[in-house]
Amino acid sequence: MARRAAAKIDPAQPDMPAKIRAVDAWYWAVNNAIRLTAGPFAHAGHEYLAEPLRDTHPNQVAMKGSQMGWTEKSVLKTLHGMIHRRYPQGVLHLFPTADDVGDFSKARFNPLIEHNPDHIGRYVRSTDAANIKRINSAMLYLRGARATQRIQGLASSSSKLKSIPVDRIVEDEYDEMDPSMVALATERVAHSTVKEIEKLSTPTIPDYGVDADYKKSDQQAWAILCRSCNTRTILELEFPKCLSRRRDGSAFRSCVRCAAAIFPRDGEWIAQAPTVKDLRGYWISQLNSLYVDPTVILNEYERISELTPGERQVFYNSKLAMAYVDAANRIKPSDLWACTSADPMDTRHPGPAAMGVDVGSWLHVVIGYKPAPGVVKVCYAGRHKDWNELRDLGIRFAVDCCVIDMEPEIHKAREFQRGQAFPVFLCDYQVHQRGDARWNLDERQVVINRTEILDRVHTAATTAGRFILPRRSQELEEYVIEMCNLVKVLVEHKDGSKAYEYKQVGPDHYRHATAYLLLALERVSVYQPVIFADRSQGPAAAVMDYDPLSLGSSRGPGMGQAIIDYNPFGR
Numbered sequence: 161m162a163r164r165a166a167a168k169i170d171p172a173q174p175d176m177p178a179k180i181r182a183v184d185a186w187y188w189a190v191n192n193a194i195r196l197t198a199g200p201f202a203h204a205g206h207e208y209l210a211e212p213l214r215d216t217h218p219n220q221v222a223m224k225g226s227q228m229g230w231t232e233k234s235v236l237k238t239l240h241g242m243i244h245r246r247y248p249q250g251v252l253h254l255f256p257t258a259d260d261v262g263d264f265s266k267a268r269f270n271p272l273i274e275h276n277p278d279h280i281g282r283y284v285r286s287t288d289a290a291n292i293k294r295i296n297s298a299m300l301y302l303r304g305a306r307a308t309q310r311i312q313g314l315a316s317s318s319s320k321l322k323s324i325p326v327d328r329i330v331e332d333e334y335d336e337m338d339p340s341m342v343a344l345a346t347e348r349v350a351h352s353t354v355k356e357i358e359k360l361s362t363p364t365i366p367d368y369g370v371d372a373d374y375k376k377s378d379q380q381a382w383a384i385l386c387r388s389c390n391t392r393t394i395l396e397l398e399f400p401k402c403l404s405r406r407r408d409g410s411a412f413r414s415c416v417r418c419a420a421a422i423f424p425r426d427g428e429w430i431a432q433a434p435t436v437k438d439l440r441g442y443w444i445s446q447l448n449s450l451y452v453d454p455t456v457i458l459n460e461y462e463r464i465s466e467l468t469p470g471e472r473q474v475f476y477n478s479k480l481a482m483a484y485v486d487a488a489n490r491i492k493p494s495d496l497w498a499c500t501s502a503d504p505m506d507t508r509h510p511g512p513a514a515m516g517v518d519v520g521s522w523l524h525v526v527i528g529y530k531p532a533p534g535v536v537k538v539c540y541a542g543r544h545k546d547w548n549e550l551r552d553l554g555i556r557f558a559v560d561c562c563v564i565d566m567e568p569e570i571h572k573a574r575e576f577q578r579g580q581a582f583p584v585f586l587c588d589y590q591v592h593q594r595g596d597a598r599w600n601l602d603e604r605q606v607v608i609n610r611t612e613i614l615d616r617v618h619t620a621a622t623t624a625g626r627f628i629l630p631r632r633s634q635e636l637e638e639y640v641i642e643m644c645n646l647v648k649v650l651v652e653h654k655d656g657s658k659a660y661e662y663k664q665v666g667p668d669h670y671r672h673a674t675a676y677l678l679l680a681l682e683r684v685s686v687y688q689p690v691i692f693a694d695r696s697q698g699p700a701a702a703v704m705d706y707d708p709l710s711l712g713s714s715r716g717p718g719m720g721q722a723i724i725d726y727n728p729f730g731r
C-alpha cells in the first residue's frame with residue numbers, strides 16, 4: 161500500500177508529495193523521517209501501524225500488547241492533524257493519572273519537538289505548563305483521568321475535564337482510568353464537527369474496558385499471508401498453534417495450514433465483524449512484534465502453571481494482548497446453576513430470615529435463611545421501586561436482620577431504618593477495615609472490607625453445599641448474570657503495594673445484595689423447622705407463640721409452612 165502511494169506521485173506535479181503529506185499522516189511521518197525517541201519513524205517492522213495512522217474513522221479502539229508503538233502512532237496522528245489544521249478546536253490526550261501525563265510529556269512529547277525542529281518543533285508555541293501545548297493555532301491538552309474526590313460516592317466533575325470543547329480525544333491506557341472520568345471527557349467532543357475518539361489500552365479483564373469495546377467493533381486483526389500456500393494466519397487467534405519449534409528449540413511464526421515460516425510484514429488488517437460500521441477496532445499483540453522473540457513467548461507459555469497469578473495476568477495482557485482472569489477470580493454462571501434447588505421462590509417464610517438490599521435506581525432485595533450452620537438458602541430475590549415494599553417483605557419473611565447499602569441514598573436508608581420493627585443496619589464498605597465485620601449497635605451500622613465480603617460470596621457460591629438457590633426463573637437468570645459481573649484483579653498501587661480489588665464488568669446489584677444478606681445472616685440464628693412438635697421440648701413454646709394474624713411480630717416458626725417447605729437435604 162505504501163509503495164503504491166509513492167508510485168502514484170506525478171513527476172510533472174512536484175508539489176504532489178506536499179499535498180499527500182497534508183492528508184496522509186503515515187506518508188507525512190515516513191516521508192519526513194520523523195524522529196521518535198528510539199530513532200526515525202520507520203515503516204519496516206511497523207507495517208501494522210500504516211493503516212491505523214491513515215485511518216480517519218471517527219470512533220476507534222485498539223487492544224494492544226505493550227511496546228507496540230501505538231501511543232506514538234496516536235501522537236503522530238494528533239500532531240499531523242494539528243499542524244495541518246484538521247483539529248481547529250484542539251485535542252485532548254487523556255492518561256490514567258497526572259503522573260502519567262508528566263512522564264509522557266517528558267519522555268515522549270518533548271523529544272518529538274526537539275528532534276524534529278522543521279517538521280514539528282516550529283509549529284509548537286512554547287507554553288510553560290507541561291500539560292498544555294499550543295500547536296499551530298490550536299491547543300493540545302494532556303490530562304489525567306483520576307477523579308480527584310468523591311462526595312457520597314458521586315465523582316465530582318473534575319473542572320479540568322469539563323471545560324472547553326475539542327475535536328479529538330485520545331484515551332491512552334483507558335482500562336486503568338476511572339470510567340466516570342472517561343465519560344465526562346468524552347462529552348467534550350459533543351459539539352465538534354470532526355468528533356474523533358480514539359481509545360487504546362492493554363486489555364485487563366474479560367468484558368471490561370478495551371476488551372468489551374473491541375468485541376463491539378468490526379474486530380480488525382492482522383492476517384499474515386503465507387508465501388507457500390497463500391493462506392492467512394492471525395497469530396492472536398491461533399496462539400499457541402501459530403508458533404513452531406526448530407530442531408535447536410527456537411520458535412518461529414508458522415502458517416496454520418502448511419507450517420511454513422510466516423512474517424508479520426506480509427500481513428494486512430482484516431475485519432472479523434465487517435458488518436459493524438460505527439466502531440473500528442484493532443487488535444495487535446507482541447506475537448507480531450519484531451522486537452520480541454517468539455521463543456521467549458512460547459517458553460513462558462509452556463511453564464505458565466509455574467507462574468504466579470500476577471505474572472500470568474501480565475503474560476496474557478501485555479504479551480498476548482488478551483483479557484484474562486484466573487478461574488478462581490470470577491464466579492461462573494455454571495457455578496450458580498449448580499446451586500439451584502427444585503424449590504420455587506418463597507412468598508413468605510416463618511423466619512428467622514435475613515435481608516440484603518442494594519440501593520440504586522431499583523432496590524435489589526435478596527432474602528435468605530440458614531437451614532443448617534454454615535449453609536445459606538436464598539428464598540427470594542426481587543427488584544422493587546418502593547421502600548414501603550421492603551417493609552412488607554420484611555414482615556412476610558419474618559426478617560430478623562436487614563443490611564442495606566449506605567450509599568447512594570443515605571437519608572432514605574436512615575429513614576427506612578428508623579421505621580422498622582426488625583433491626584436494619586447500614587453497610588459501609590471500606591478499604592482499610594480488615595477481618596471480621598465491625599457491628600456498631602448504637603448507630604446501627606456495619607463496616608466491612610469490600611474485597612473481603614465479596615470474597616465470602618464467591619467462596620459460598622463455589623463451595624459445594626454451602627449456597628442454595630431457588631429453581632430457575634426469569635428473575636434468577638438476572639440474578640446469576642449480576643452475581644458474575646464482578647471480577648477480582650490484583651491492583652498495584654503507586655507505593656508498590658498490591659491488593660486484590662473487585663472490578664465491575666456489568667450490572668452487579670444482586671452480587672452486593674447477596675453480600676449484604678451474608679452479613680445480615682451473621683446476626684440470625686439457624687432456622688429450626690418444627691417437624692414433629694415435641695411438647696416436652698422448646699418447640700412447644702414456638703407453637704404457642706405463633707399467631708397467624710400478626711405476621712412477623714412473632715419469631716416462632718409457622719408449623720404448616722415449615723413442614724411443607726423444609727427439606728433436610730436442601731433439594
Ligand SMILES: [Zn+2]
Binds near residue numbers: 388391415
Ligand atoms: Zn502456508
